[in-house]
Amino acid sequence: MLLSRTLLRRHSVLPGFDLALGFALLYLSLIVLIPLSAAFLKTFTMSWPAFWEAVSSPRVVASYRLSFGASFAAALLNAFFGLVVAWVLVRYEFPFKRLIDALVDLPFALPTAVAGIALTAIYAQNGWIGQWLPFKVSFTPLGVFVALVFIGVPFVVRTVQPVLEDVSRELEEAAATLGASRLQTFTQVILPIVLPALLTGFALAFARALGEYGSVIFIAGNMPMVSEITPLLIITKLEQYDVPGATAIAVVMLVISFALLLLINTLQTWARKRQGGI
């Protein structure tokens, strides 16, 4: 009753608004909002110097550097190869195309722990791929990068693919008629159209990589200052009963995640406008 009277902008003959929204809000509060607020409230009980000490000690800063650096590099690699994969899947025909298309979502479906042990095994020095490489991958920061590439694969492909499908052939024909080469058509006509989606995919992959834990800890080696990611540090602190320290780092990560979420929403709105305008 109360909800429909205060929130509804237009009267509707459909039933169930109060019940549906009421339940949704209650459930959202209990499962997500109240527990999340616990993290922020917990840090308010810390003094500022204690908070600062917890989030800026050298070991923590080293973990930020690794988490951000590896996530950024992995998202970048995925942006490039994701675009190629999306392009190939949309434009060309080749054997097993549908199977391959379906398998692109594997990182969404495969549990991270499974991915972690599999990647560790094949990129280890005696592994299927590791033995051919002149440098160590598993148990180094490079291993973190490999795991983050794996979990980020679907994001760019799946955001770029539908946009690429919608690019009208007339535009490309017009470009060709005007004498543009294929490369010029791509860089000056197609790329500007898919750019918002590409950036969205990049940001999604980056955000996901920042928080990733399961696939990374097996392959990373987890050496403090060298190959220790920030989420692992949170767990380490928890296991040492340093709950405030763990929470302080978690709050820093949360604020960054929310900022990224905001950025992604803005990018998506831009993408939608860009697409609608064509």
Added chain:
Amino acid sequence: MNTLAVPAAKLPQAGAAPRALRPATGEAPWVRAALIVTALVFLTLFLFVPLAAVFVEAFKKGWGVYWAAITEPDARSAIALTLLAAGISVPLNLVFGISAAWAIAKFDFRGKNLLLTLIDLPFSVSPVIAGLIYVLVFGLQGWLGPWLQTHDLKVIFAVPGIVLATVFITFPFVARELIPLMQAQGQEQEEAARVLGATGWQMFRRVTLPNVKWALLYGVILCNARAMGEFGAVSVVSGHIRGQTNTMPLHIEILYNEYQFAAAFAVASLLALLALVTLGLKYIVEQRVKHQRRGAGDRAE
């Protein structure tokens, strides 16, 4: 900005033109081949080889070891706990998804965009932090910790904590699949049902549900896959008690850290199989949803 005028010198020369009968909007065959090979090499190195490795490693020591690894008591209890956690969290998030989608897609109300953003929130939170926040609420030093202890209830390092963490991680899946479809379908059909005298329940069961059943199934499949495979969040709240609070992914971790690689990969292969089934179902359902969306689009026109 997009001036496509090209200097005359760069135009293809008339005499050399028809190298092949490829259309002006296609690439040269070698470019095409190079791109396909690039894409396939990338996917092979990062997706296909790891997937194959799971199964090869699982059977490296033969069927006997494989079978023993997935039927020993600890593995069985891990499988049971994983099924339990998914069995509770998927229906809960299903009910939430339907409620949220009904309110968001069929009504126009203040704060709708905020609600949409909040529903997506769990996707942007690291699984480790998802576990941590429940420790802060239910843990010994947490808000409800002392109360729980005096009543001899355990949430953290026990099954309820594992279920809660799983619910959090899989929170948005069903809602996200339903909302765009139901928004596209509009509310005319439901309104017609109401005008014709259907009760709210009849309208929901005979009009709304059949319209969204494939998207619903799709959301449930994704939700279930994530629920069964969740590692980070569950790892924080589980306490890793063998035979009691170990889910399948945690069991894999323990086996792996004990260098029982074949056993670890054997249990992992079950989850990999689940992932493949999920992708297969997803593919089938996706085709249906596409078909249905097209139908909804046609009606709207």
